[in-house]
Amino acid sequence: MNKLGxxxxxxxxxxxKTKSFLITTLILAxxxxxxxxxxxxxxxxxxxxxSKAEQIGIxxxxxxxxxxxxxxxxxxxxxxxxxxxxxxxxxPDQAKKDLEDGKIEGYLSFDGGGEAFPAxxxxxxxxxxxxxxxxxxxxxxQTVKTTVIAKDALSAEQIAAxxxxxxxxxxxxxxxxxxxxxxxxxxxxxxxxxxxxVVYVLMILFFSSNMMTGNMIAAEVTSExxxxxxxxxxxSVSPLAQMFGKVIGIFLVGIxxxxxxxxxxxxxxxxxxxxxxxxxxxxxxxDINLSVLLYGLLFYIFGYFLYAVLYAAIGSIVSRTEDLGxxxxxxxxxxxxxxxxxxxxxxxxxxxxxxxTSFIPFTAPTAMLVRIGMGTVPTWQILISLVLLLVSIxxxxxxxxxxxxxxxxxxxKRPSIKELRKAMKAYKI
Amino acid sequence: xxPLKLVNVVKQYGxxxxxxxxxxxVGRGEIYGLLGANGAGKTTTMRMVLGLIYPDGGExxxxxxxxxxxxxxxxxxxxxxxxxxxxxxxSEQIVYLAxxxxxxxxxxxxxxxYWLERFDVPEYYDKRIEELSKGNQQKMGFIAAIVHKPQIxxxxxxxxxxxxxxxxxxxxxxxxxxxxxxSILFSTHRMEHVEELCQRITILHKSNTVVQGKIxxxxxxxxxxxxxxxxxxxxxxxxxxxxxxxxxxIERGYHIRIAAPETAQAILEKAMQESTVERFxxxxxxxxxxxxxxxxxxxx
Numbered sequence: 001m002n003k004l005g006x007x008x009x010x011x012x013x014x015x016x017k018t019k020s021f022l023i024t025t026l027i028l029a030x031x032x033x034x035x036x037x038x039x040x041x042x043x044x045x046x047x048x049x050x051s052k053a054e055q056i057g058i059x060x061x062x063x064x065x066x067x068x069x070x071x072x073x074x075x076x077x078x079x080x081x082x083x084x085x086x087x088x089x090x091x092p093d094q095a096k097k098d099l100e101d102g103k104i105e106g107y108l109s110f111d112g113g114g115e116a117f118p119a120x121x122x123x124x125x126x127x128x129x130x131x132x133x134x135x136x137x138x139x140x141x142q143t144v145k146t147t148v149i150a151k152d153a154l155s156a157e158q159i160a161a162x163x164x165x166x167x168x169x170x171x172x173x174x175x176x177x178x179x180x181x182x183x184x185x186x187x188x189x190x191x192x193x194x195x196x197x198v199v200y201v202l203m204i205l206f207f208s209s210n211m212m213t214g215n216m217i218a219a220e221v222t223s224e225x226x227x228x229x230x231x232x233x234x235x236s237v238s239p240l241a242q243m244f245g246k247v248i249g250i251f252l253v254g255i256x257x258x259x260x261x262x263x264x265x266x267x268x269x270x271x272x273x274x275x276x277x278x279x280x281x282x283x284x285x286x287d288i289n290l291s292v293l294l295y296g297l298l299f300y301i302f303g304y305f306l307y308a309v310l311y312a313a314i315g316s317i318v319s320r321t322e323d324l325g326x327x328x329x330x331x332x333x334x335x336x337x338x339x340x341x342x343x344x345x346x347x348x349x350x351x352x353x354x355x356x357t358s359f360i361p362f363t364a365p366t367a368m369l370v371r372i373g374m375g376t377v378p379t380w381q382i383l384i385s386l387v388l389l390l391v392s393i394x395x396x397x398x399x400x401x402x403x404x405x406x407x408x409x410x411x412x413k414r415p416s417i418k419e420l421r422k423a424m425k426a427y428k429i
Numbered sequence: 430x431x432p433l434k435l436v437n438v439v440k441q442y443g444x445x446x447x448x449x450x451x452x453x454x455v456g457r458g459e460i461y462g463l464l465g466a467n468g469a470g471k472t473t474t475m476r477m478v479l480g481l482i483y484p485d486g487g488e489x490x491x492x493x494x495x496x497x498x499x500x501x502x503x504x505x506x507x508x509x510x511x512x513x514x515x516x517x518x519x520s521e522q523i524v525y526l527a528x529x530x531x532x533x534x535x536x537x538x539x540x541x542x543y544w545l546e547r548f549d550v551p552e553y554y555d556k557r558i559e560e561l562s563k564g565n566q567q568k569m570g571f572i573a574a575i576v577h578k579p580q581i582x583x584x585x586x587x588x589x590x591x592x593x594x595x596x597x598x599x600x601x602x603x604x605x606x607x608x609x610x611x612s613i614l615f616s617t618h619r620m621e622h623v624e625e626l627c628q629r630i631t632i633l634h635k636s637n638t639v640v641q642g643k644i645x646x647x648x649x650x651x652x653x654x655x656x657x658x659x660x661x662x663x664x665x666x667x668x669x670x671x672x673x674x675x676x677x678x679i680e681r682g683y684h685i686r687i688a689a690p691e692t693a694q695a696i697l698e699k700a701m702q703e704s705t706v707e708r709f710x711x712x713x714x715x716x717x718x719x720x721x722x723x724x725x726x727x728x729x
Contacts, residue, residue, distance in 0.1 A: 003528075003529055006525065006528045006529060007529070010521075010525045013521075014514075014517055014521070018516075224514075227510075227512060227513065227514065227515060228508050228509075228510040228511070228512035229512035229513055229514060230512070231476075231479075231481060231506065231508045231512055232506055232508065232512045232526060232573065232574075233526075233529070234481060235479045235480060235481060235501060235504060235506055236501050236526065236529040236530050237501070237529050238498070409476075409481060409482060
């Protein structure tokens with residue numbers, strides 16, 4: 001046990017001190033800082049421009065009524081991003097000129113006429129019509145259409161009621177047959193959004209730190225093997241202690257790196273201008289679902305160890321660092337599969353694929369996380385998945401230690417499965 | 430009870446026998462020489478002693494007991510390819526290795542400083558291994574092997590690649606360890622080191638033990654076939670003495686090869702008649718000659 005601590009300490013201290021680690025961490029922290037401040041920087045560059053409403057021209061032409069209603073709507077809606085500008089007549093000459101000069105974003109013209117509502121055409125600049133403008137215009141035209149067609153047949157209240165969006169509440173029934181009332185839907189939506197963020201971040205974290213630390217472990221083992229220091233190590237400590245010391249040591253390195261990034265993200269969020277932006281998306285830290293976070297971390301750690309021991313085993317059967325990339329391929333693929341199953345299923349957390357993969361130890365860390373975060377999972381299923389994961393860590397840890405013990409002394413060509421099996425029988429770990 | 434004893438140890442790789450029925454014992458305070466050409470099975474034997482690989486047959490006993498985990502604390506090993514981390518400071522990695530062998534950090538540091546001082550290179554304490562020359566890296570490897578005061582030390586080609594000054598330094602250290610009671614198993618293909626350091630040796634050839642025993646016993650088993658003769662003047666007709674197979678004129682006399690020991694007396698008489706003898710020696714075969722005779726002949 002004492003020796004395990006010595007190995008963890010040595011691995012950790014020497015990895016953290018390496019230039020490559022320091023530089024990577026610094027660069028990534030810098031990128032995060034820049035990335036988080038991009039919205040603010042854009043705002044600064046745009047300056048007052050952004051706060052000024054975009055102008056949309058209307059060719060009054062044949063439909064003065066509709067045009068007037070549109071202007072009335074814009075005034076009533078309280079939307080300060082867009083305003084309408086009136087162009088007299090039907091000829092678009094003046095509007096075209098203004099569009100070219102950049103005075104307006106585009107202009108609306110009306111075709112046909114008569115009883116029914118006319119077709120509307122939006123002529124925009126090179127940028128076309130943005131998402132925001134599109135939804136604004138659609139809503140405006142819809143409202144105006146209702147008003148124009150209904151005319152005096154409906155009261156103002158009735159028209160307002162017509163324009164009110166349909167309310168759709170969701171109630172979920174859990175496995176015990178009880179329904180969970182929607183309750184404060186506003187708050188639940190927030191939590192759902194926050195869960196989404198948490199699940200997403202945890203999956204990316206799991207994948208990237210798994211790949212990074214996993215390759216670190218494999219490279220460490222291979223270099224120890226090729227420098228023959230392994231022969232001394234293996235005569236000093238049991239391979240099991242050696243392997244787990246390395247895995248835990250590098251795990252701590254990964255944690256430190258994540259902590260550094262966490263502090264950087266936190267510090268950036270604390271900046272007053274970013275605080276505003278966060279509130280703009282109406283997300284707040286207090287909406288984080290603790291159980292999702294806790295389960296997420298648990299699966300994260302378990303998943304890390306499962307992959308890490310395999311990386312160590314692979315590292316031990318390769319003699320030269322050059323051959324490593326090819327050898328770790330299968331595990332990298334496994335990691336990729338696990339990541340993409342999670343990412344693609346995040347909006348379909350009830351699919352058969354994700355139900356099955358949430359019990360397979362290699363994919364469980366992401367698949368089960370999606371199920372916990374995005375849907376409801378009975379606790380017993382989570383526990384079964386965790387137990388399966390734990391059992392497979394023990395099994396693969398034991399197997400990897402055996403491969404490790406055997407592999408580190410095999411040089412030259414990569415050993416075949418048969419050779420490995422034969423040699424493994426000979427060693428106690 | 431011998432600290433280290435091998436009884437009919439066999440190791441096979443596939444259908445190839447790497448070590449065939451080797452038996453030897455290393456006593457307390459003894460340097461045991463393991464000789465052999467490249468690929469003779471020296472390193473395999475050492476790895477089995479270290480517990481790195483397991484024998485397929487026979488047994489290895491340490492103070493009468495088979496391999497057990499506590500041995501990790503009392504064994505020291507210098508592999509043929511110096512096993513050290515290239516990018517880590519000497520002090521850090523040697524203290525680390527010593528701690529893995531059960532030393533406290535303080536003792537390990539003290540011991541390391543002692544040895545650096547001993548080798549006259551205290552300034553290496555803060556150097557990284559890759560900054561050192563090959564010979565000095567080897568010295569650090571040697572320190573790593575003995576820093577924890579082991580009872581059994583395995584040195585694989587400890588002196589190869591060192592300059593004569595450092596070879597003497599390491600030899601003196603090895604002798605000192607021997608005098609303190611350490612059992613040392615030592616492999617080399619440089620015979621002069623063996624003659625100076627070892628009492629008992631084993632010569633391996635193609636996995637088999639071909640010569641084994643005390644060096645003096647081994648030498649007496651081989652006929653003395655060389656005579657060294659220094660005289661003031663010329664001695665004629667040495668080549669017609671019966672039993673003389675070859676005569677070579679050298680700087681101050683003759684180098685004569687003979688078929689039987691009795692011939693030597695005839696040579697001496699002849700030389701005394703014709704000139705004044707300054708030196709007369711019936712040379713015992715060097716280990717080098719024995720080695721070449723046993724191993725070299727069958728080189729195909």
